[in-house]
Amino acid sequence: MTTPKKRVGILISGRGSNMLSLISAARAPDYPAEIVCVVSNRPNAEGLAKAQSEGVLACTIDGKAFDSREAFEDALDTQFKRLGVDIIACAGFMKLLTPGFVKRWHDRMINIHPSLLPSFKGLDTHERALEAGVKIAGCSVHVVRAEVDSGPIIAQAAVPVLEGDTPESLAARVLEAEHRLYPHALALFATGQAAVSGERIAGPQVPINQEKALFWPPLGSISGRDPNQT
Ligand code: GAR
Numbered sequence: 001m002t003t004p005k006k007r008v009g010i011l012i013s014g015r016g017s018n019m020l021s022l023i024s025a026a027r028a029p030d031y032p033a034e035i036v037c038v039v040s041n042r043p044n045a046e047g048l049a050k051a052q053s054e055g056v057l058a059c060t061i062d063g064k065a066f067d068s069r070e071a072f073e074d075a076l077d078t079q080f081k082r083l084g085v086d087i088i089a090c091a092g093f094m095k096l097l098t099p100g101f102v103k104r105w106h107d108r109m110i111n112i113h114p115s116l117l118p119s120f121k122g123l124d125t126h127e128r129a130l131e132a133g134v135k136i137a138g139c140s141v142h143v144v145r146a147e148v149d150s151g152p153i154i155a156q157a158a159v160p161v162l163e164g165d166t167p168e169s170l171a172a173r174v175l176e177a178e179h180r181l182y183p184h185a186l187a188l189f190a191t192g193q194a195a196v197s198g199e200r201i202a203g204p205q206v207p208i209n210q211e212k213a214l215f216w217p218p219l220g221s222i223s224g225r226d227p228n229q230t
Contacts, residue, residue: 006033006190009085011076011093012040016047017175018091018112018182023054025183033190036083039076041095057083063095073101089186090144099146107196109144110189112182114174116156117142121149126167126174135216137161137170139178141185143196152201154194155185160216 008026010019019038026035038051041063051058061079066072080088090111102109115125116138129137138158145151157177161170188194193204 003032003191005031006086007036007084008033008087008089008186008190009036009080009083010038010051011088011090012038012045012047012051013042013094014045014047014092016045016050016092018178019047020050020054021179021183022089022091022186023051023056025187031183032187033087036085037079039079041072041093047092069096069098070100073098077101077104087186087190088144089182091182096148097144102144102146105144107143110141110154110186111144111149111151112139112141112178112185113149114139114171114178116140116158117149117153124167126170129161130165130167130170135161136214137174139174139181141182143189143201152196152199154189154201155181157181158214160214 008022010022012019016038023035025031026033035056038047038056038058040048040058040060043060043062045060048058048060059079061072061075063072066075086108088105088109090109093111113121113125114137115121115129116136117140119134120128120132126137136158137160138156140156141154142149143151143154157180159170159174159177162173165173185194188204194201195203
């Protein structure tokens with residue numbers, strides 16, 4: 001008997017490029033999750049039309065149309081429950097969620113953030129990474145906890161920072177990694193290969209099939225000395 005696919009609801013606020021990467025991955029017959037709806041808190045989010053043109057149910061639950069955050073979140077909850085959603089995937093969802101809603105979806109809600117968490121939580125991630133002079137940036141997918149951009153980390157990708165990078169050029173390079181990382185992380189989470197245990201994600205246990213460390217700038221480059229060379 002085949003395991004039923006997890007039913008995923010995606011929350012967006014804007015462009016929706018990560019949403020599209022999940023929709024596209026979920027088209028594969030062997031992908032362990034299906035995207036059952038996209039919900040935006042902003043009526044003018046570009047991602048809404050993109051989801052519709054992919055044939056995915058998309059709607060707005062306008063954050064500004066409710067008297068309280070709790071009332072807004074009750075409407076979200078009702079929509080997701082009505083559609084039998086198992087996992088909420090936040091994809092550029094920029095509205096803060098109350099601890100109460102996060103608790104209701106405990107270990108059933110994940111998020112993508114464009115930094116190597118726990119560094120650079122919050123907004124203006126790339127500006128702050130460049131200001132700090134980091135050589136390696138990246139992105140993370142994590143299980144959502146009440147504190148913003150925190151919670152057990154499912155997967156991360158490291159991305160080099162290039163000389164002359166602007167926040168926009170770095171954001172574009174990280175976004176390419178996001179589009180590959182999020183479908184991978186959702187699949188791990190949906191199958192239970194990445195499961196929360198003691199506020200960390202245990203496993204999966206897989207052999208390393210690539211370089212053990214990413215060196216940036218690369219070892220032996222230009223005038224740098226490769227310590228492996230004698
Ligand atoms: C992405 O870079 C995502 O990681 C970030 O917003 C962008 C949304 O782009 N999310 C956060 O900063 C959440 N803290 P998209 O709408 O094209 O997916």
